[in-house]
Each structure stands twice: as C-alpha cells, then as structure tokens.
Amino acid sequence: MNTIDNRGTQEFMKGIWKENPIFVSVLGMCPALAVTNTAMNSLAMGLATTFVLLCSSILVSSLRKMIPKPVRITAYIIIIATFVTVVDFLLAAYTPTIHKELGAFIALIVVNCLILGRQESFASKNTVGLAIKDALGMSLGFTFAMLCIGIPREILGSGSLFDFALFGENFEPWVVMILPPGGFFMLGFLLLIFNWYAERKKRRANELIVENE
Amino acid sequence: MSEDQNITPEIAEEKEPSSLKLIAALGIAGLLSGIILVGTYIYTLPMIEKNKAEAMKSAIFKVLPGCDSYETFKLENEKLIQKVEDESKKREDNNDELLIYAGYDNNKELIGFAIPGSEPGFQDIIVTIFGYDPNAKVIIGFEVLESKETPGLGDKIFKDADFQTNFKELVVDPEIILVKNGKKENAYEVDGISGATISSKAVVGLLNNTMTVWRMAIDDYMSDK
Amino acid sequence: MNNLLWIFVSALLINNFTLSYFLGLCPFLGVSGKLNTAFRLGLANIFVMLITAACAYALNTWVLVYAPYLRLISFIIVIASAVQFVEMAMKKFSPDLFQALGIFLPLITTNCAILGLALFQTNKGYGFVEGMIYALGAGAGVTLALVLLAGVREETKVLNIPSVIKGTAINLIIAGIISMAFMGFAGLFST
Numbered sequence: 001m002n003t004i005d006n007r008g009t010q011e012f013m014k015g016i017w018k019e020n021p022i023f024v025s026v027l028g029m030c031p032a033l034a035v036t037n038t039a040m041n042s043l044a045m046g047l048a049t050t051f052v053l054l055c056s057s058i059l060v061s062s063l064r065k066m067i068p069k070p071v072r073i074t075a076y077i078i079i080i081a082t083f084v085t086v087v088d089f090l091l092a093a094y095t096p097t098i099h100k101e102l103g104a105f106i107a108l109i110v111v112n113c114l115i116l117g118r119q120e121s122f123a124s125k126n127t128v129g130l131a132i133k134d135a136l137g138m139s140l141g142f143t144f145a146m147l148c149i150g151i152p153r154e155i156l157g158s159g160s161l162f163d164f165a166l167f168g169e170n171f172e173p174w175v176v177m178i179l180p181p182g183g184f185f186m187l188g189f190l191l192l193i194f195n196w197y198a199e200r201k202k203r204r205a206n207e208l209i210v211e212n213e
Numbered sequence: 214m215s216e217d218q219n220i221t222p223e224i225a226e227e228k229e230p231s232s233l234k235l236i237a238a239l240g241i242a243g244l245l246s247g248i249i250l251v252g253t254y255i256y257t258l259p260m261i262e263k264n265k266a267e268a269m270k271s272a273i274f275k276v277l278p279g280c281d282s283y284e285t286f287k288l289e290n291e292k293l294i295q296k297v298e299d300e301s302k303k304r305e306d307n308n309d310e311l312l313i314y315a316g317y318d319n320n321k322e323l324i325g326f327a328i329p330g331s332e333p334g335f336q337d338i339i340v341t342i343f344g345y346d347p348n349a350k351v352i353i354g355f356e357v358l359e360s361k362e363t364p365g366l367g368d369k370i371f372k373d374a375d376f377q378t379n380f381k382e383l384v385v386d387p388e389i390i391l392v393k394n395g396k397k398e399n400a401y402e403v404d405g406i407s408g409a410t411i412s413s414k415a416v417v418g419l420l421n422n423t424m425t426v427w428r429m430a431i432d433d434y435m436s437d438k
Numbered sequence: 439m440n441n442l443l444w445i446f447v448s449a450l451l452i453n454n455f456t457l458s459y460f461l462g463l464c465p466f467l468g469v470s471g472k473l474n475t476a477f478r479l480g481l482a483n484i485f486v487m488l489i490t491a492a493c494a495y496a497l498n499t500w501v502l503v504y505a506p507y508l509r510l511i512s513f514i515i516v517i518a519s520a521v522q523f524v525e526m527a528m529k530k531f532s533p534d535l536f537q538a539l540g541i542f543l544p545l546i547t548t549n550c551a552i553l554g555l556a557l558f559q560t561n562k563g564y565g566f567v568e569g570m571i572y573a574l575g576a577g578a579g580v581t582l583a584l585v586l587l588a589g590v591r592e593e594t595k596v597l598n599i600p601s602v603i604k605g606t607a608i609n610l611i612i613a614g615i616i617s618m619a620f621m622g623f624a625g626l627f628s629t
Contacts, residue, residue: 026606029463030550068230068238075242081511082246086253093260104557107510111548113464175365179621180458184614191607199602246511254507333444335625337453411625
C-alpha cells in the first residue's frame with residue numbers, strides 16, 4: 001500500500017518541478033508566450049489546459065486496453081479535440097470576457113504537445129488513478145510556469161496584477177513586456193534562472209561526492 | 214495469418230489487429246466524441262447567444278445615448294431593409310452582409326444609427342462601432358470594440374478621454390478631417406493623438422469610408438419616413 | 439482598398455505568425471540551426487498551409503454551418519491528411535529532402551501555425567482568395583522567421599556561450615530581439 005501511495009505522489013510531484021512541461025521539456029510554448037501578457041489570462045489558460053489534460057488522461061487511461069495500437073494517435077487526438085471544443089464552449093458560455101481575451105488560443109490547446117505527449121507516454125500505459133495524478137501534476141506545473149511568466153509580464157508591462165493597479169499614475173510601464181518580444185525575453189530569462197539553479201544543484205551534489213571520497 | 218492461430222497467446226497478442234477492428238475503434242471514438250460535442254453545444258448555445266446579444270446591445274447603447282431598444286437593418290440595393298431575425302434562415306446568413314442598428318428611446322423615437330466599421334490600423338485591424346444622428350448629420354458616439362494598437366500610444370484611441378470628446382457632435386459632411394492635437398476649430402475636425410498619428414488617421418479614415426457606404430441609404434430611408 | 443496586399447504583408451511582416459503570434463514555435467526553437475533545413479521546412483509549411491486554407495474555406499462554407507462544434511476536429515483531420523499527403527509526395531519526388539527533414543515533417547501536424555491559420559482565417563471570415571493569400575503570407579512569414587533564427591544560430595555556434603544560457607534560453611532571447619525588429623514594420627501601409 002505504501003509504495004503505491006508513494007508512487008502516486010511521485011507521479012504528481014514530478015510534473016511540478018523535475019519534469020515541468022515548460023521549463024524542462026519545453027513543450028506547450030505557443031500558449032505559454034501568447035496569453036501570458038496578463039496574470040488572469042495565464043491562470044485561465046492554465047486551468048483550461050488542466051481540464052483538457054485531466055479529462056483526456058482519464059478517458060485514454062480507462063480505454064487503454066481497447067484502443068488498437070496503430071490508430072492510437074488518431075484516437076487520442078479525437079479525444080483531446082473533443083474536450084478542447086467542450087472547454088471552448090463552456091468558456092464562451094460562462095466567462096465571455098476571458099473567452100474573448102484567449103480567443104483562438106483555447107482551440108490551440110489541442111496542438112499543445114504536452115497533452116498528446118502525456119497520453120502517449122503515460123496515460124495509455126498506466127491505471128486511471130496514476131494517470132489522474134500525472135495529469136494533475138503536469139497541469140499544475142504548467143499553470144505554475146504560466147503564472148511565473150505572466151505575473152512579471154503584467155507587473156512590469158502594465159503596472160497591475162490581475163487588473164488591480166499596483167503603482168500610481170507616475171509609473172511608466174515597461175511596455176515591451178506585454179508585447180510579443182517581452183514574451184520571448186521573459187521565458188528566456190526564466191529558463192536562464194532555472195538552468196542556473198539546476199547547475200548549481202548539480203555542482204553542489206558533485207562537490208559532496210568529491211568530499212566523501 | 215492462419216498459422217498464427219496455433220502460436221501461444223503471448224505472441225498472438227502482437228499480431229496486427231484487423232482493419233475492421235481499427236475502423237470500429239475509431240468509429241466508436243468518433244461516435245462518443247460526437248455525442249459529447251452535440252450535448253455540450255446544445256447545452257451552451259442559449260448562453261452563448263445571450264452573451265453575444267448582450268455584448269451587441271451594450272455596444273449599441275453606448276454609442277447612442279438614451280437608447281432603449283434597437284432594430285437591425287441591412288444594405289440591399291443601396292437601400293436600408295429591415296432584417297428579420299429568422300431562426301431557420303440563420304444558417305444562410307453570409308458574413309459579407311453589412312448591418313447597422315437603428316436605436317430608439319423609450320418613446321420609440323429614432324435616436325440614430327449604430328454603425329459598425331473596421332479598418333487596418335497601425336498594427337492590426339481596428340473594429341469599432343459609432344453612433345450617427347441622421348437628422349443633425351453628426352456622429353454622437355464612438356466605441357472601439359477590438360484593437361491591437363500599441364499600448365501607451367495607439368491604444369489611446371480608446372483609453373484617452375480627450376480623444377473621445379471628438380465624437381460627441383462630429384459633423385460628417387463633406388468629410389471628417391484629422392488635425393494636429395489641440396488645433397481643432399471646426400465641427401468636422403478630429404483632434405489627433407500626439408504620438409499616435411497613424412492610429413488616429415485610421416480612425417478618421419474608417420469613419421469616412423463607413424459613412425460613404427451608408428450615407429445614401431440612410432438619407433433615402435429618412436426621406437421615405 | 440488594397441485588401442489582398444494588406445492581408446499578405448500583414449501576415450508576412452506586420453503580424454508575423456511566429457514573431458507576433460507565437461505560432462509555430464516548436465520547429466522554430468527545435469529545428470537544427472541549419473539554414474538549408476530551416477528554409478525547406480518553411481516551404482513544406484507553406485504547402486501544407488495552402489492546402490489547409492482551401493479545405494478550411496470549403497468546410498466553413500458548406501459543412502460547418504450546420505455543425506459548428508465539429509470545427510476543431512475536422513480541421514485537425516484535414517491538417518493531418520494534408521501532412522500525410524505532402525509526406526508521400528515528398529518521398530516520391532524529392533527523397534533526400536524527405537530524409538533531411540526527418541521527424542519534423544510529421545510534426546507539422548501539431549504545429550500550431552497551421553491550425554492557427556485555419557482558426558484565424560475562420561474568425562476573420564475570409565473568402566477563398568483572401569484565405570489563400572493569407573496562407574501564403576503566413577507561410578512565408580513562418581519561413582522567414584525560421585530562416586532568420588537559423589541564420590543567427592549558425593553564426594553563434596562558434597561563440598563562447600555560457601552554459602546556463604545555452605540552448606533554448608539564448609534562442610528565445612535572439613527570437614525576442616528579432617521580434618522587436620519586426621515591430622518596426624507596424625504602420626507599413628499607412629497613407
């Protein structure tokens with residue numbers, strides 16, 4: 001019982017940091033840069049992707065014994081496209097402003113390599129329980145990364161956070177941050193920090209090994 | 214293929230599934246997907262339509278002050294024809310249809326027409342709607358619906374209150390002219406935004422071009438009343 | 439109005455699919471820094487985009503009016519088929535190009551630029567001719583971005599880049615600078 005629980009937690013946690021979809025696997029870039037100009041949009045896109053990934057993983061995992069191998073990719077795409085259309089309609093019905101802000105990028109969730117990748121490499125080979133944990137972990141990691149990009153971009157580029165003005169009238173926003181180049185720069189900068197931290201950890205671990213020899 | 218039947222189950226599992234099985238699997242997937250999609254569509258359609266109608270209504274009411282209700286008109290043979298919202302004909306609507314909206318106050322008196330117009334601006338297409346009083350022949354309201362203009366400069370076309378005052382009583386005949394910021398002297402001139410000349414020019418061009426399309430039909434309609 | 443010309447130049451330069459809309463980033467950041475491969479991948483993209491634009495127009499006009507909820511699925515199927523078709527044609531007529539592109543050819547299916555093109559074209563309500571011009575401009579824009587980045591990467595290969603920023607991080611910063619340069623194209627068509 002204990003090992004199964006541990007494995008579940010492990011599958012969940014890996015998506016958040018060790019195998020973070022944006023910072024490590026560099027997947028799902030298109031939405032990561034396009035809709036992170038405000039924190040609200042980043043959060044909404046993260047949640048929409050979570051919905052799609054969760055539902056797709058559950059369905060693919062429960063049907064994994066029944067989907068023939070040669071047509072599996074097509075089947076996954078049909079399933080993913082269905083849930084993306086569903087979330088598109090739900091957003092248009094319940095949150096029209098967010099739907100307008102995200103626009104066509106909601107539909108573009110279907111080509112987010114993250115989702116197809118998780119179906120192919122995990123959900124189709126594991127139980128529903130583990131698949132759920134994997135999907136939740138990856139989605140949380142994805143949303144977390146989106147917010148890491150979106151929050152600084154909004155603060156620097158608009159002087160606000162979640163549309164709540166932070167600075168006074170005299171704040172001159174760093175406009176490039178909410179424009180396309182800002183997206184590239186912010187993600188590049190975050191990757192740099194991430195890599196620096198990972199290298200430092202590796203160096204420390206190596207130093208420890210050398211010390212113990 | 215038949216030789217494989219005699220081999221042990223583990224190896225037999227690796228033989229390719231028949232085409233029928235593949236098609237059946239995809240067919241079932243398609244069917245399931247279809248059911249979920251149709252269900253969601255039917256469930257959300259009334260909410261989505263309501264949202265669209267409300268967005269349109271609020272835009273029209275913003276550019277026609279005092280407006281209480283509206284009716285849709287389309288352009289046919291240079292004349293304004295009232296457009297009846299027919300449910301069964303909805304699918305045959307083509308995107309190219311040009312529509313304007315006549316706004317009425319609570320005494321059913323015509324306030325004016327809300328006219329949508331869009332044109333390429335500095336960055337991408339600017340989508341707007343403006344209110345036109347056909348009796349006084351002036352523009353009485355202006356609202357930007359979609360814009361990708363440069364934040365801090367071009368986006369002043371909808372963020373700058375001073376720019377908005379241009380459109381309270383803007384004479385459209387013979388045409389609207391853009392002047393440098395602060396130099397507006399005549400009722401048919403628009404004070405441009407300094408630092409956003411191109412966006413301002415786009416707005417003025419848009420107003421002139423859209424008026425050219427609708428001017429005759431509106432005049433005809435008003436004289437027929 | 440110079441509608442068609444504006445559509446083409448807008449998709450190519452002013453609102454470049456890769457540098458302004460962030461579409462087509464996977465090949466953009468992943469493709470080897472070889473100028474030749476980048477250019478050819480771009481051409482394959484253009485071809486797939488043209489086919490997709492035509493099919494999207496046909497679907498929108500005659501089929502999806504009755505079932506708008508099938509839009510996404512039908513677009514994806516069209517794109518996957520178009521890519522299959524291009525793959526087969528390429529295998530037959532230019533096998534070394536097929537070898538050179540390798541895995542990147544089937545990856546065009548999940549390239550957001552193609553699906554993005556179909557979706558944007560639908561939202562803007564373009565007719566057939568406008569849609570094809572849009573696809574041409576968008577494809578050329580993606581090719582341009584790919585070629586530019588590949589060119590810069592070829593130059594930087596011999597440079598001493600610190601390991602923390604090597605790889606995707608530096609490519610993103612380079613892409614950001616190119617994107618900023620492209621912002622200069624705004625207002626290209628003003629009178």
